[in-house]
Amino acid sequence: MSTRSPITSLNITFLGTASAQPSSTRNHSSLALRLSGDVWLFDCGEATQHQIQRSSVKMGKIEKIFITHTHGDHIFGLLPLLASCLNGAGGITEGMEDPRMHVDTNAPPLEIYGPLGTRAYVRNGLGYTHSLLSSPYVVHELRQLSDPQSGDFTSLPPLPQELHGRNILQVDGIWSDIFQDSIVSVSAAPILHSVPCVGYVITEAPVPGKIDPKKYIADIKRTKAPMTVMRQLQQGETVTLSDGTVLHGPPRRRGRKLVILGDTYDPSPIIPLAEDAHLLIHEATNAHLPGIDENTKEIDTYETVEARAKSRGHSTPQMAGAFAKRIQAQSLVLNHFSSRYPGDESEEAKRIMGGIAQLAAAEYGNSVICARDFMSLDIPHSKDGNE
Numbered sequence: 524m525s526t527r528s529p530i531t532s533l534n535i536t537f538l539g540t541a542s543a544q545p546s547s548t549r550n551h552s553s554l555a556l557r558l559s560g561d562v563w564l565f566d567c568g569e570a571t572q573h574q575i576q577r578s579s580v581k582m583g584k585i586e587k588i589f590i591t592h593t594h595g596d597h598i599f600g601l602l603p604l605l606a607s608c609l610n611g612a613g614g615i616t617e618g619m620e621d622p623r624m625h626v627d628t629n630a631p632p633l634e635i636y637g638p639l640g641t642r643a644y645v646r647n648g649l650g651y652t653h654s655l656l657s658s659p660y661v662v663h664e665l666r667q668l669s670d671p672q673s674g675d676f677t678s679l680p681p682l683p684q685e686l687h688g689r690n691i692l693q694v695d696g697i698w699s700d701i702f703q704d705s706i707v708s709v710s711a712a713p714i715l716h717s718v719p720c721v722g723y724v725i726t727e728a729p730v731p732g733k734i735d736p737k738k739y740i741a742d743i744k745r746t747k748a749p750m751t752v753m754r755q756l757q758q759g760e761t762v763t764l765s766d767g768t769v770l771h772g773p774p775r776r777r778g779r780k781l782v783i784l785g786d787t788y789d790p791s792p793i794i795p796l797a798e799d800a801h802l803l804i805h806e807a808t809n810a811h812l813p814g815i816d817e818n819t820k821e822i823d824t825y826e827t828v829e830a831r832a833k834s835r836g837h838s839t840p841q842m843a844g845a846f847a848k849r850i851q852a853q854s855l856v857l858n859h860f861s862s863r864y865p866g867d868e869s870e871e872a873k874r875i876m877g878g879i880a881q882l883a884a885a886e887y888g889n890s891v892i893c894a895r896d897f898m899s900l901d902i903p904h905s906k907d908g909n910e
């Protein structure tokens with residue numbers, strides 16, 4: 524059982540928001556979800572480690588890494604990050620004892636989740652670069668129905684620092700509760716892209732409701748009950764006072780739900796998990812922006828741009844907006860932009876990203892945020908308080 528404390532702050536920091544090629548203003552895909560102090564990374568494109576060093580995200584706090592798919596722009600940064608996080612080194616000369624040869628496999632491993640091939644990629648990459656790590660890691664794979672349902676997908680045996688990972692099989696089209704503790708759980712579902720790809724849904728367990736102390740204070744004072752009773756009520760408990768009076772704490776509220784998608788031209792298989800999300804993060808690789816983007820080709824129409832995006836496994840802002848509406852997401856953030864679209868504070872960037880946000884918002888019916896590298900968002904509970 525986890526000893527994770529209730530989440531006091533939930534924050535997302537975008538570490539990379541580019542598709543295909545990075546630019547001077549956007550790095551390859553990665554984002555950090557901070558659950559109070561714990562860090563979970565989603566995707567780990569090239570140079571994610573550098574982006575972390577330039578951000579307020581603490582490398583040493585990385586507990587889990589979730590990979591959406593094994594395209595290089597989402598995973599090329601994983602090996603160097605592991606080497607840094609887990610005190611990696613290239614070994615020493617023969618006859619000398621390197622303490623890293625003795626991995627403490629009782630230490631909690633850094634957990635990696637991803638589709639078929641993630642484990643083989645990490646094992647082969649670390650193995651063939653002779654990387655020694657002093658702490659353990661484990662790779663759990665989300666196997667699609669068409670994947671081999673067992674085995675490691677590589678003939679290379681596990682490294683001393685690799686613990687035995689699970690092959691998690693799909694049931695009813697989803698991977699339910701691939702991780703769960705008393706505070707938060709993660710489920711996943713396949714989403715459609717040019718290669719096997721996964722979307723993740725992070726759900727916070729129900730949290731204490733809003734308490735109105737005035738409702739209880741007279742009874743507590745009259746019976747001289749200790750003030751710790753108020754704390755129990757705050758947790759939603761029922762308390763019987765010395766004179767038989769029964770007090771009920773406020774009912775627990777629904778926790779926050781985040782949907783973090785990888786590359787996709789159709790994420791509909793994740794709908795059953797994703798409905799009513801507090802936050803949806805959806806890619807918007809290509810947009811048609813006549814009059815806004817001066818590189819717009821004369822012959823292009825929205826239809827040709829959408830067809831081209833889909834043929835490459837990607838989405839337009841309109842597709843992202845429509846999906847956000849379909850799952851009734853409370854907020855929508857777009858990422859994974861073409862390297863044509865700058866991600867800085869320039870007038871051009873503001874104009875283009877404003878145009879992209881508007882296209883998505885027109886379908887969604889709500890305002891939309893376009894992510895930039897190092898953008899940081901706090902995710903509050905719903906305002907209505909009783910969800």
Ligand SMILES: [Zn+2]
Binds near residue numbers: 543552594596597859
């Ligand atoms: Zn990508």
Ligand SMILES: [Zn+2]
Binds near residue numbers: 592786
């Ligand atoms: Zn991709």
